[in-house]
Amino acid sequence: MALYTDEARENGQQKQRPVLHESKRVDYGALLRLGRELLQALGEDPDREGLRDTPRRWADSWREFIEYEPGVTDTCFSSVSTDQMVCVSGLRVYSMCEHHLMPFWCDVAIGYIAGDQVLGLSKFARIAHQFAHQLQLQERLGEQIADEVSRITGTPDVAVVLKGEHLCMVSRGIRTPGIMTSSVMRGVFRAESETRLEFLRLIGS
Numbered sequence: 001m002a003l004y005t006d007e008a009r010e011n012g013q014q015k016q017r018p019v020l021h022e023s024k025r026v027d028y029g030a031l032l033r034l035g036r037e038l039l040q041a042l043g044e045d046p047d048r049e050g051l052r053d054t055p056r057r058w059a060d061s062w063r064e065f066i067e068y069e070p071g072v073t074d075t076c077f078s079s080v081s082t083d084q085m086v087c088v089s090g091l092r093v094y095s096m097c098e099h100h101l102m103p104f105w106c107d108v109a110i111g112y113i114a115g116d117q118v119l120g121l122s123k124f125a126r127i128a129h130q131f132a133h134q135l136q137l138q139e140r141l142g143e144q145i146a147d148e149v150s151r152i153t154g155t156p157d158v159a160v161v162l163k164g165e166h167l168c169m170v171s172r173g174i175r176t177p178g179i180m181t182s183s184v185m186r187g188v189f190r191a192e193s194e195t196r197l198e199f200l201r202l203i204g205s
């Protein structure tokens with residue numbers, strides 16, 4: 001994925017939309033068949049009124065989830081002043097637990113120390129959605145967001161905190177509501193407790 005900077009824009013370069021990777025495509029025909037089989041396995045008649053379109057809706061919702069396109073995630077601008085801590089918080093994303101294939105939501109907070117390039121504000125949410133739209137673990141989601149922000153901005157100083165609620169714990173199994181908090185602290189956020197505390201204060205954690 002090419003870095004799109006304001007310098008590139010001045011030079012008249014076009015934004016390149018990331019191409020959907022082959023592994024992100026679902027087998028839609030197989031999903032339709034499975035949707036029908038799932039209804040049968042549940043003891044239902046897939047041809048009864050009310051269920052007739054359900055395999056199609058189910059296949060559509062998996063396709064929408066897996067084939068999510070984040071759009072351009074790497075627009076950067078020359079920074080007016082370096083060394084600022086930038087935090088973006090309250091980004092609500094929906095993902096799917098890879099153990100139970102049940103949804104979980106996360107409120108994501110991202111911080112980084114800006115170098116000579118700052119990342120466009122909306123790109124943090126695009127990056128968070130990009131990695132949420134796959135079968136996931138909350139801890140891996142945080143690591144992947146941190147990796148991507150670090151790669152695009154070129155800074156090792158990145159922090160990501162996620163607060164999530166997992167339906168697999170709330171609606172089945174132990175059936176207990178609870179919030180899981182996970183955090184990734186890299187660079188100065190790991191090395192300096194003052195910087196870490198400033199970040200946690202700024203995101204209201």
Ligand SMILES: Nc1nc2c(ncn2[C@@H]2O[C@H](COP(=O)(O)OP(=O)(O)OP(=O)(O)O)[C@@H](O)[C@H]2O)c(=O)[nH]1
Pocket residue numbers: 097098099136137138139166168169172173174
């Ligand atoms: N650490 C972590 N655990 C998760 C996440 N999503 C689901 N889990 C847990 O994955 C575990 C799977 O445990 P198993 O014992 O294999 O499955 P199970 O019998 O369905 O377990 P219960 O959910 O306890 O009924 C459960 O404890 C889930 O709560 C996640 O994002 N991170």
Ligand SMILES: [Zn+2]
Pocket residue numbers: 097098099100101102166168169
């Ligand atoms: Zn689960």
